Amino acid sequence: MNPDIRFVCPAGIKHPELAKQLGAKIVRPFAGHLWEQLTLPMWLQRQGNPLLINLGNTGLLNYDEQIVTIHDMAFKVQPLWFARSFQLWYDYLIPRIANNSRLILTVSNSSKNDIVKFTKVDPEKIHVIYNAIPESFTKKFSEEGINISSLPEKYILYVGAINPRKNLAHMVEAYNLLQREDVKLLMIGEEHASFADYQLQQLYKDKADIMLKSKLTDEELICTYKRASALINVSYHEGFGLPLLEAMHLGCPVICSDIPAYREIFGDAAILVDPTSAEAIRNAINDVLNMNGALNSKIEKGKILASQFSYRRSAEKIINCINNL
Structure with missing residues (x-):
């Protein structure tokens, strides 16, 4: 690594093993915004304002x-x-x-x-x-010992934050309109107090066919993508959409909202839908479940697209x- 590049971080970070690998310097005191706006500028000043x-x-x-x-x-x-x-x-x-x-x-x-x-x-x-694509998604590993026993036999997958911007209420409504007992909805993500979606909580609470998981390892997440009938993401607004790229890399069809960032990045490798219409989202899910061989073209386009990043x-x-x- 270039000796002119130095990594700095506060104490108590989530991935200390990565900080060690990068040779990151722990700068004290504080954490969060206080560290960023007070501790870090003072440290930089002592280093000559690099x-x-x-x-x-x-x-x-x-x-x-x-x-x-x-x-x-x-x-x-x-x-x-x-x-x-x-x-x-x-x-x-x-x-x-x-x-x-x-x-x-x-x-x-x-x-x-x-x-x-x-x-x-x-x-x-x-x-x-x-x-x-994260490096961990490109490495081969044995699926033996990976905890996938709790996965449904057939499911539509959502991966991302649980908050109102992600339009999950319309996604759940579309799933309910689907009326397919053989297909579950699996949501993987975490809620945060700053973005909590209380309306959504009422929609999936106590529903056996809608599952919510969090804290999967990369290997568990990879296996979950591979076994999904499709990834769905009908967010109202995004800057990029990394889970969509991950899904395409792993051969999982993608249904996503017809918004500027998704049109720019994923284009015709994804199935684009109106995020304001639960019926349109339902129809797209139903199409994916019934496309069979015709879906291979989308999957192949997705793999080719993902390889370009x-x-x-x-x-x-x-x-x-x-x-x-």
Whole structure:
């Protein structure tokens, strides 16, 4: 690794083994926003104010020598999807770091357009660098010993956060309209207080044919994708849609909402539907379940598309951005 590149993090991070592998320096005190806005700037000042690259969705308010990553502007597109405190903080933070930073990285042209619209920054300052398949999804492993016994025999799969922006209420309504006792709906994700979807909770609560799981290992998730009849994601707004790319890589058909980011990235490799219509979503699910051989064309297109995304290429683009400053 380039000795000029240093990784820093607060204490108590989720993946200490990764921090160790990267040789990350633990900088104290604090964590979360306090660490980011107080501890980190003070540490950077002591290091001579080097260039900071932040691949998360935030950055430093009072530090100009930085490259920030803004994945999407969902908090501006529809503030009601978020807790008021979260929305107010991002509404204050994101426009300021966008204007103060040297460069902005984002994950799609759709997100780039939104950033320009809501922050008024120069479009030339924004560089689109796509996400890609995680390395763990490309490694071969034995499925022996992987816990898949609780998977239904036939199911439609959702992978992602459990929150209103994901339009899960319409997805569940569409599933209920399907009226197929042989097909279950499996949702994999976690709820967070800042994005809680209480309407959805009432729709799936105590329903045996709708299952919710969380905290799967990468191997368990891979096996779950492979056995699904289709992945469904009818989100109202996204910057990229990594679970869709993961599903395509593993040969799982994808049904998704007809929104700018999904049209840009997945195109005709996915089955695009109107996210506001439960009937349209139901029809798409039903079509996938009945397509049989005709579905192979979509699956093959998805695999070819997924192979075109690489974190190595994305990393090279980031390095080029840095070198051209």
